Each structure stands twice: as C-alpha cells, then as structure tokens.
Amino acid sequence: xxxxxxxxxxxxxxxxxxxxxxxxxxxxxxxxxxxxxxxxxxxxxxxxxxxxxxxxxxxxxxxxxxxxxxxxxxxxxxxxxxxxxxxxxxxxxxxxxxxxxxxxxxxxxxxxxxxxxxxxxxxxxxxxxxxxxx
Amino acid sequence: xxxxxxxxxxxxxxxxxxxxxxxxxxxxxxxxxxxxxxxxxxxxxxxxxxxxxxxxxxxxxxxxxxxxxxxxxxxxxxxxxxxxxxxxxxxxxxxxxxxxxxxxxxxxxxxxxxxxxxxxxxxxxxxxxxxxxxxxxxxxxxxxxxxxxxxxxxxxxxxxxxxxxxxxxxxxxxxxxxxxxxxxxxxxxxxxxxxxxxxxxxxxxxxxxxxxxxxxxxxxxxxxxxxxxxxxxxxxxxxxxxxxxxxxxxxxxxxxxxxxxxxxxxxxxxxxxxxxxxxxxxxxxxxxxxxxxxxxxxxxxxxxxxxxxxxxxxxxxxxxxxxxxxxxxxxxxxxxxxxxxxxxxxxxxxxxxxxxxxxxxxxxxxxxxxxxxxxxxxxxxxxxxx
Ligand SMILES: [Zn+2]
Numbered sequence: 372x373x374x375x376x377x378x379x380x381x382x383x384x385x386x387x388x389x390x391x392x393x394x395x396x397x398x399x400x401x402x403x404x405x406x407x408x409x410x411x412x413x414x415x416x417x418x419x420x421x422x423x424x425x426x427x428x429x430x431x432x433x434x435x436x437x438x439x440x441x442x443x444x445x446x447x448x449x450x451x452x453x454x455x456x457x458x459x460x461x462x463x464x465x466x467x468x469x470x471x472x473x474x475x476x477x478x479x480x481x482x483x484x485x486x487x488x489x490x491x492x493x494x495x496x497x498x499x500x501x502x503x504x505x
Numbered sequence: 506x507x508x509x510x511x512x513x514x515x516x517x518x519x520x521x522x523x524x525x526x527x528x529x530x531x532x533x534x535x536x537x538x539x540x541x542x543x544x545x546x547x548x549x550x551x552x553x554x555x556x557x558x559x560x561x562x563x564x565x566x567x568x569x570x571x572x573x574x575x576x577x578x579x580x581x582x583x584x585x586x587x588x589x590x591x592x593x594x595x596x597x598x599x600x601x602x603x604x605x606x607x608x609x610x611x612x613x614x615x616x617x618x619x620x621x622x623x624x625x626x627x628x629x630x631x632x633x634x635x636x637x638x639x640x641x642x643x644x645x646x647x648x649x650x651x652x653x654x655x656x657x658x659x660x661x662x663x664x665x666x667x668x669x670x671x672x673x674x675x676x677x678x679x680x681x682x683x684x685x686x687x688x689x690x691x692x693x694x695x696x697x698x699x700x701x702x703x704x705x706x707x708x709x710x711x712x713x714x715x716x717x718x719x720x721x722x723x724x725x726x727x728x729x730x731x732x733x734x735x736x737x738x739x740x741x742x743x744x745x746x747x748x749x750x751x752x753x754x755x756x757x758x759x760x761x762x763x764x765x766x767x768x769x770x771x772x773x774x775x776x777x778x779x780x781x782x783x784x785x786x787x788x789x790x791x792x793x794x795x796x797x798x799x800x801x802x803x804x805x806x807x808x809x810x811x812x813x814x815x816x817x818x819x820x821x822x823x824x825x826x827x828x829x830x831x832x833x834x835x836x837x838x839x840x841x842x843x844x845x846x847x848x849x850x851x852x853x854x855x856x857x858x859x860x861x862x863x864x865x866x867x868x869x870x871x872x873x874x875x876x877x878x879x880x881x882x883x884x885x886x887x888x889x890x891x
Binding site: 385410411459 | 637638639640641643644645646647648649650651652653654656657658660661662663664665668669709710711712713714715759760761762763
C-alpha cells in the first residue's frame with residue numbers, strides 16, 4: 372500500500388520485533404527459563420515471572436488463525452479491500468500476530484492457510500506481513 | 506437481598522441523536538435530572554459519581570465529560586468517585602459504584618456514560634483530534650496493519666465463528682433485525698425504521714463478515730444509572746432493581762487472540778456468584794456495538810453452547826419481544842444508538858419495572874442480564890426485581 376501506515380514508537384521492549392526484518396528475521400520475545408513466548412514483548416515472563424527473557428528468531432512461517440477482508444475506508448486515502456489476519460507463527464504456541472495477507476486476491480484467503488513472512492520497510496520499521504505459501 | 510446489597514434506582518437518558526449542539530455536560534445534566542426525578546432524589550442526596558472511561562482528551566467525542574468535572578459542575582459533595590478506562594468495560598463503572606455503596610463509602614452514586622462522537626466529528630474545530638506521530642501501547646499491534654477499527658478486530662472473531670461453527674449471514678442478521686424491530690418501538694432510538702433481511706443481505710461489507718448493519722454508529726447522548734445502597738432505599742420513590750451478581754474477568758488483555766474473549770470467563774464467573782440460573786432470566790440486554798458480540802455473549806452466559814450462538818438465534822423468534830428470551834428490547838446499540846454499554850443496563854431496569862410501553866415484554870419479568878464490552882473487555886450484571 373502506497374499510503375503511509377501508522378508506525379509504532381520503538382522502545383527497548385519492542386525494537387527487536389519491529390526491526391528484525393532488517394535481517395529478514397521475525398523476532399519474538401521468549402523466556403529463557405520456561406521457554407514461553409511473550410507477546411506483546413515485555414521484560415518479564417507471564418508464565419513464570421522470570422526476567423531472564425530475550426528475543427529469538429522464529430521460522431517466519433505460520434498459519435492463518437482468522438482474518439477479515441477490510442472494505443471500509445477508515446480514512447479517505449485508504450486503499451481497499453485488503454486482508455487483516457491473525458497469524459499463529461510456527462514454533463511460538465499461544466502467539467497471534469495481527470498482520471496483512473498480501474500477494475493474493477482477497478477472496479483467496481482462508482483460515483488454516485500456510486503463510487510466510489515478508490517485511491515491508493517504512494522509515495525505521497520493518498512490518499511483518501505474510502503471504503500464502505503455495 | 507437487603508441492606509448490604511446494591512441497587513439501581515433512578516435511571517435517566519438525554520436526547521439521543523447525531524450532531525447534537527447541546528453541550529455534552531448539559532446532555533449529562535439532562536440524564537441526571539431524569540434519573541433524580543424518577544428516584545425522588547435531589548442532587549444534594551448524591552454523594553458519589555462513577556463513569557467510564559473518564560474524560561479522554563485525545564478523543565473528546567468518545568468521552569467529553571469527566572467525573573471530576575461533573576462533581577464540580579453540579580455541586581456534588583462526593584464521598585467517593587471514580588472514572589477511568591482501565592476497568593472491565595463500560596458497565597465496570599456500575600460494578601465499582603456497587604462496591605462503593607456496599608462498603609459504606611457512598612449512598613447514592615450517579616453512574617454515567619456520555620458520548621458525543623457524531624457531534625465532535627462534525628465540529629472538529631471545537632473537538633480537535635490531536636495528530637500523533639507514532640502509535641503506542643496496544644494499538645501498535647493493530648494500527649500499523651491498518652486494522653484501525655474495533656469493527657476489524659471483532660470481524661476476525663466473527664470470521665472464526667463462520668469457518669469453525671458455520672455461522673451464516675442470515676443467523677448473524679438476527680441481531681440487527683431484532684434490534685431494529687425493537688428500536689422502531691422505542692421513541693428515543695436513534696434509528697426507528699425496521700430493517701428487512703433483504704436490505705441486510707444487500708448491505709455493503711465493512712469488514713467481512715460484518716456489513717454496515719452489523720455496526721453501531723456514532724451517537725450523541727448521555728445515560729445515567731443511580732446506584733444506591735440497600736440501607737438507603739427508604740429515600741427512593743421508584744422500584745429498586747437489585748444487582749444480584751456482577752462480573753468482569755480478563756486473562757489476556759489483548760485483541761490478538763483467535764477465539765478467546767473476556768466475555769467467556771466473565772459469563773462463567775457471573776453464574777458462580779448467584780443462585781439464579783439461566784432459566785430464571787426473563788430478558789437479556791447484550792452488548793452489540795458489533796452484532797457478533799451479542800452472539801458471543803449468549804454463548805458466554807451459557808444460554809447455548811459455544812459455537813451454537815448462530816443456530817440459537819436462527820429465524821429470530823426466540824429473541825423477539827414475544828420470544829422465550831427477548832434480546833435488546835430497546836434496539837441495542839445497532840438500533841437505539843451507540844450509548845456505549847450503559848443502554849443495556851438502562852433497558853434491563855426499564856423492562857424489570859414494566860415501563861417499556863410499546864416494547865414492554867409480556868409477563869412479569871423479574872430477572873435480566875445486562876452486559877458490556879467485546880474482545881478483552883467484558884462486564885456482566887445480573888439484575889433482579891425482588
Ligand atoms: Zn518463563
């Protein structure tokens with residue numbers, strides 16, 4: 372989409388997630404003690420309260436858990452339709468990422484579809500979008 | 506029931522419209538006056554104020570009047586007050602007030618929700634939307650993907666239901682059709698024309714599977730509920746409605762979930778706090794900012810199994826005014842306007858008092874459920890007329 376997206380303000384907790392795409396990596400926060408993934412990323416594990424947490428790169432593939440086709444122009448410049456989805460990344464149980472499914476017709480998207488991350492850079496942010504694996 | 510319980514006594518509502526010019530503080534006053542008159546109370550007997558979400562400077566149309574401002578503006582001597590967004594949802598302001606009166610901190614609490622979104626959008630010079638350079642907090646996980654509205658977030662729960670459980674558009678339509686049919690009988694409703702299935706099915710999509718008629722719309726209004734202490738009921742002239750149980754639970758404060766929503770633990774927790782059961786309930790007033798949320802609430806409250814909500818309302822007879830479980834008898838937010846949560850509790854009280862006039866449900870209703878919220882936000886109230 373040519374229209375600029377709202378971008379996140381980067382901080383110490385979310386920077387790896389939003390800039391991992393510079394190295395083509397989808398980086399998620401994980402507890403080094405109990406292996407729970409922590410998303411949104413925070414400096415503590417929600418499962419065991421360990422502060423021993425760090426980001427790690429996951430495979431970058433995943434499954435569409437649910438989606439919607441957005442038809443409404445929420446502002447005049449918005450280009451519609453497009454797909455908003457919640458993707459469950461492989462290897463990161465319990466994590467769902469809101470994202471866009473790109474590179475296919477909006478009617479070609481289904482729950483359960485396998486997808487792979489591609490990154491769209493805007494300023495210093497690398498947005499993890501997903502496209503279907505054929 | 507008794508002195509240690511909390512009751513809803515006076516209820517009030519301002520004019521409901523779009524692009525109103527009356528000041529939002531005065532709309533709030535209109536609703537306060539109606540509630541005071543109904544309860545036979547004077548403003549001097551009010552000693553508490555509770556609201557959701559408090560004044561929101563970045564979105565004044567969303568919430569233009571804070572509890573502190575109302576206290577000062579109306580000369581209230583408050584021994585307890587609260588207003589904030591970090592609570593279980595809109596009706597969390599009522600559960601907070603109920604706890605205040607049950608712990609002796611106040612006797613009569615004005616709970617209110619004032620919305621001014623249509624007016625604010627029409628008058629941006631007076632209600633400016635501050636420009637933000639970057640998004641922060643929870644919205645950073647949705648806004649960069651142009652998931653800019655709760656319609657988009659909610660649509661994804663609904664789509665999961667479509668694909669996992671077979672929810673059809675005709676089933677989903679029953680929330681809007683029921684609400685619009687009931688709104689036609691409610692003189693204060695924002696939209697007073699009934700909606701046909703053909704019109705519904707022909708409507709443009711907002712975010713699939715939600716079409717235009719699955720969404721509420723910006724409304725200007727104020728709704729007030731007075732919560733009174735059980736030992737202060739001798740000061741009140743209207744029939745009190747007891748808050749028999751209340752709940753507002755959350756496990757993941759996140760919209761990024763496949764199926765989990767806060768209504769599910771909230772519904773279960775509500776029934777764990779009362780001897781009433783679903784079969785005692787005469788009417789349900791369930792949050793329908795987006796139609797699917799009311800279906801999720803029906804499941805969450807155990808009126809049907811998870812996944813069965815669509816089939817439960819199929820054809821609409823069961824949830825109609827003369828059905829076995831009348832739903833959103835005032836029109837819901839889709840019909841009556843985006844009163845934002847408070848309309849559901851207001852209507853539950855109207856029905857339990859038999860004051861619904863053209864939309865009054867038959868029989869002698871004594872027990873109602875009112876809810877607010879969607880996604881990670883959920884509050885449920887079980888209300889009883891003793
Ligand atoms: Zn851990």
